[in-house]
């Protein structure tokens with residue numbers, strides 16, 4: 587892949603991530619609101635922290651886009667706002683389990699999204715972006731663990747289809763280093779919504 591092709595893919599992927607963070611923020615606002623009973627205060631605190639992280643991610647991704655002389659995609663922004671608000675509405679009627687389960691599954695995809703972005707940043711000759719993108723992947727890893735652990739406390743977890751387990755957190759960095767040394771088989775193709 588040429589550096590300019592990698593940069594173009596990185597811009598598209600970051601536009602998707604930026605708007606995805608918007609959908610996530612709306613969804614988690616609704617999710618937090620649905621946890622109104624006093625015994626759900628620990629869940630609310632967890633959602634609050636995740637929400638803060640997603641808002642910060644959006645700031646970071648916006649900054650990276652501007653460094654690439656790019657901007658968010660307004661159409662995708664509108665679409666992901668609608669999706670976020672729809673999920674938020676569902677959280678009011680969807681019970682406790684479905685939002686936790688759905689969030690875990692979505693966060694699993696977010697990890698790989700930022701791992702792919704880090705590789706594209708390297709291939710696109712923006713090495714200074716790599717560490718920030720890997721850090722975003724690590725925080726999404728934390729989110730996936732929180733929601734997986736929460737969902738696993740519910741009896742429905744036993745009968746629900748499971749998304750693939752994550753590797754240990756440190757794998758995010760070690761697999762990136764393997765990619766740098768050429769030991770990883772074409773990792774940008776492992777998960778890439780652009781293909």
Ligand SMILES: [Fe+2]
Pocket residue numbers: 607610639640643696726
């Ligand atoms: Fe995020």
Ligand SMILES: [Fe+2]
Pocket residue numbers: 610640693696725726729
């Ligand atoms: Fe997240």
